[in-house]
Amino acid sequence: MNTAINISRREFLRLTGAVAAGWVLTSCAPSPTPSQPVPAPTAIATTAASTSAPKGPVTLEFWQISQGPNYDKVMKQAIEEYQGAHSNVKINMSVQPQQDMDTKSRSVFTSGGPGPDLMVCGSPFALGYARMPYGFMDLTDRIQAEGLKNKIPPMAWVSSQENNKLYSVPFTALLWFLHYNKDLYQAAGISAPPETLDDLLANSKKIFDASKDRFGFLAFTTWVSWILEGMWYNDGVGLFDGAEDYVKYDTSKPITINKPQAVAALEYLKSLAETAPGGLKGNNGVKSGDADAAFAKGNLAHFYTHTIHTSQIQGYNAKMVPLKNWDLAIFPKGSKRRGTMFSPLEIGISKGSKNADAAWDFLSYLSNQVEGRIGPSVGSLPLNPTGKVDETQVGSWLLPIGRKALQGEIWPEPFLPQASAFYSALTAAVEAFFLGQKTAQQALDDAAAESKKSL
C-alpha cells in the first residue's frame, strides 16, 4: 500500500506562500519585550534598605561569569537551598565567559533592555557598570544596614566604591602568593622564605644550578604583569600618576609604566628570570599551565601566582595534587611592604531590576551563607569574616594564610577594564627585552604608547 503523501506543485506553492506570509506577519508583530527603554528606576529601593524577603512570586535573573565546574556545582546547590526556603522565588542562573557577559552587560546597561537583576562580575568591571544608566545601583544604605561595610576589609571595597557610595559587594577573592619549594630551600641551607625583593634574587641565585637541574624563578611572560605590578607598587609606581594608592585610576593622567622605577623593576626581573629553566629565553611564551607544571616538577624554587592554580583542587592543577613540598609566603615585606595582590569578584544589582528587594535578599544570602562554601571550593578566599565557612572544602588549607593576608597585607589588582591592554602590551615588551631586541626603557616606552590607545 502506497502511503506517501502526494502534493501537487500548486499546493506546495500555496503552502509555502502561507508559511512565508505567516512568518512575515509574526515578524511584523510587536515584540513581546518592550522596545522602549525602561526608565532607570534610580530611586527604586536604592536608599530604603530592606532585608525582608519578598512575599509574592518573584523570578530573579542571575548572571555570573564562568568560574569552573566546582564553583557552578556549589552555586547550584546554594540556589536550590535558597529556593527551597523561599518557595515564591525562582532564580534563573546564567553562567557566561567574562568577555561575553561584559559585552552583553554593556549593551543592556546602556540601552535598558532585558538584563540581569543581579550579577557576579570581575572587580575591574563593577564601577564601569555603576556609571551606566541602567547599570549597578547604589547599595550603600543596604550594605551599611547589613553591617557588611565594617565586616569586609577596607581594601576590598576599592573596586566598588565611588564618591562615598558603594555599588557592589565583594564576593570571594583570588590571592597572589609567592610559592616556594621547601626541599630546594633546605638543600641550599636557606631557612626562611624571602621577605624582600633583594632576598628573592639572592635566594634564587643561590639555589640556581642548571647542571644539577635546580632553578630559581620563572617569570612566565604571558602573565608577567602580575609580577611587575607588585614590584612597581612596592616602589610607589602605579599604572598612572597618582594611582599608587590603588584607590582610583585617573586615566587622564600620564601612564607611568615607563618611569625610572618601572625600568629598574624590569631590569631586576631580568636578573631573576635568568635563573629560570632554559635561562632568560625560557620565560618567553610560557603559559600559566606550563608554569604550574614546571613548579610541580620540584626543581623550581619560586613561583608567583594566584592560588586557584595551586589550590590542589582537581581540575585546576591535577599535576600539583600529590606534591606538597612547598609553602606560601606573603610577599614582598620590608619597609615598603605591600603584601599580596588580590582580585575579588563583585555582586551588583541592576537599576533596571523590578525586584531589587528580592535581589538584595539573595545577595545577602550569598555573602553570608554561600561565600564561605564557594571560596574554598575553588581556591579563592571568602571576604565576609562572619559568613558561614565550610572548612571541609578542598581549598580550605588556604584559609589561614589568606585570612592573615587580609589583615592589611593585600592590595587590589588594577580594577580598570583597560588593564588587559596594559597586560598585552607588557607581554610583548618584556619578551622583546628578554630577547635582547630592545632595552628596558625602549620596551616599556613602547608598551606605554600601545596601552594608551585603549584609554
Place this chain on the structure above:
Amino acid sequence: MTSRASAVSVRQARSAPEKTFRKLTQNLTPYGLLLPAVSLLILLNLVASIFGVYLSFVNWNYFRIEQRLNWVGLQHYFTLFSDPVFVMAVQHTLLWAAVVVPGGFLFGLYIALLLNEEVRAKWLFRTLILLPWAVPLVVAAVGWSFFFTAGSGPLDDFLFRLGMTDMKYMNWLGSQEFALPIVMGVQVWRTAPFFAITLLAGLQSIPSDLYDAAEIDGANTIGRFRFLTLPLLRPVATVVLLQGVIWSFFNFTSVFVMTQGGPAHSSELLTIYLWRQAFPLADVGLGSAVGALLVLFLSVIGTFWVVRVMRKDATA
C-alpha cells in the same frame, strides 16, 4: 459544433492566463526557494562586512561603548602602514600562505596518490588520514603545545634521552626562530588531509582507460603523472588551492592557542594583529581596518584566480 467550438475557445481563453501564471511560478519558484538562504547570507555577511568597513573609518574604543563614533577617514590605514608590527604581521602572513598552502597541498597530493593505489584495508588508511582534519583545531593545537612544552614536553624529554642535554629546556614555542615554523608545520599537518581527500576524489574521476592507453603508448609512471594525472587534476586543484589560500589568510586558532603571536610578535599573523588591536587594545577601528584590507586583498586574489586560471581551464 458551434457550442463545441465555443467551449474550446473558452477553455483556451481561460488557460492562457493560467499558463502565464504557471510559467511565472515556475520561473519564480527557484528564487523563492533561494530567498531565505540569500537573505540570511546578506544579513550575516554583507551587512556585517559593510559595517566592518564603516568601523575602519571611525574611532571606536571597545571599553567606551557608550561614546559616539568619531569619523577619522583613512587615519587607521595610515597608522597601519607606519606600524612596524603590522608590516611584520603582513610578512608573516605571506610567508604562512607561501609555506602552508603548498606544503599542505603537496603532502595531501602525496597521500592521495598513495590512497589511490590498490592497497589492503584502504578504508582504515583513509580514516586515519582524516583524523587530523576531524580533530577540533583547538584540541589539536593544545596537544601540539604540550608536545613542545619546555622541560616537560615529550620532545624535550626525547631529545634529552638521546643525550642532547642542551635541549632539555629548549623553549620551542618561546623561541623567535622556531615559533612560527613550528606552528606552520602543525598547520600543514592539519590541512593535508583536506587536500588529500579532495584530490583523491579528483583522481578517482579520471577514467582508467586513459592510463591503459598511455601505458600502451609507452608512457612511464612519471610521464603518466605529468601528462595525464596533473592536467586532469587541475580543475580540482585550482579550486582547493584557492580555498587553501583564503583559509590560510584567515587562520587564527592554531597561532592563538600555541603562541598568541609571540614571542615579541615573532609569530604574529594579520588575524592575531587584528584581534590584539580590536580586543585587548580595544581599538576596534584599527582592527576593522586590518579586516577590510584582508577582505580587499583576498577579493582581488580570488577574482584574478577565478578569471584567469579557471577561464584557462575552460578553454583548454
